[in-house]
Amino acid sequence: MAASTLILSALLFAAAIASGAAGPNTALDDVCALLGGYYVTPEACASALCHDPSSSPCAAARDAHAVAELAARLAAANATAARDSVRAAAAGEGAAAKKAGLLSCLQLYTGAAAALEWAAGSVAAGRYPGAREVLQAAQYVPSGCDGMAAGAAMPAENGGFDTMVTVAHAVVASLSKGY
Numbered sequence: 001m002a003a004s005t006l007i008l009s010a011l012l013f014a015a016a017i018a019s020g021a022a023g024p025n026t027a028l029d030d031v032c033a034l035l036g037g038y039y040v041t042p043e044a045c046a047s048a049l050c051h052d053p054s055s056s057p058c059a060a061a062r063d064a065h066a067v068a069e070l071a072a073r074l075a076a077a078n079a080t081a082a083r084d085s086v087r088a089a090a091a092g093e094g095a096a097a098k099k100a101g102l103l104s105c106l107q108l109y110t111g112a113a114a115a116l117e118w119a120a121g122s123v124a125a126g127r128y129p130g131a132r133e134v135l136q137a138a139q140y141v142p143s144g145c146d147g148m149a150a151g152a153a154m155p156a157e158n159g160g161f162d163t164m165v166t167v168a169h170a171v172v173a174s175l176s177k178g179y
């Protein structure tokens, strides 16, 4: 019994080494590991927040709060980029009905980008309530835009924002439990 426990621990230890952890987990790894309740896998979390670990601020995030700050910032920047793409699409050629949908989508993004800027500042200041709700509401923007665009091709940034805001909401919500 003791021996089999020992063997099991040895196996688990070997597996931990084999899984390629070169060094201790980063704060980002730790936060990303706990988002299953929000249907966000560790891989999806890391790829959204840490696309290039060698050159991004994600590797430098020292603790969970820094990860939340980063996630909220990225979501705000991502919304701004998506807003600009939707604005460009709405200014392009297209049937009037599709253009109306894109203009309504643009309004959604304009509001979301401003609210997410506020949320990023709030999270940076350590205030998660409110920011969490803004991130939650912003999750509905991409599918709202898909619906309103009525068959018009939505810019790819709409899907990119969908991924980013889902992850950012999960991070902030998971760290603000108990508020």
Ligand SMILES: *[C@@H]1O[C@H](CO)[C@@H](O)[C@H](O)[C@H]1NC(C)=O
Residues within 6 Å of the ligand: 047, 048, 049, 077, 078, 081, 082, 157, 160, 161, 163, 164
């Ligand atoms: C927004 O986030 C998505 C998901 O991580 C990413 O693929 C995309 O490149 C980002 N877009 C911008 C403009 O930052």
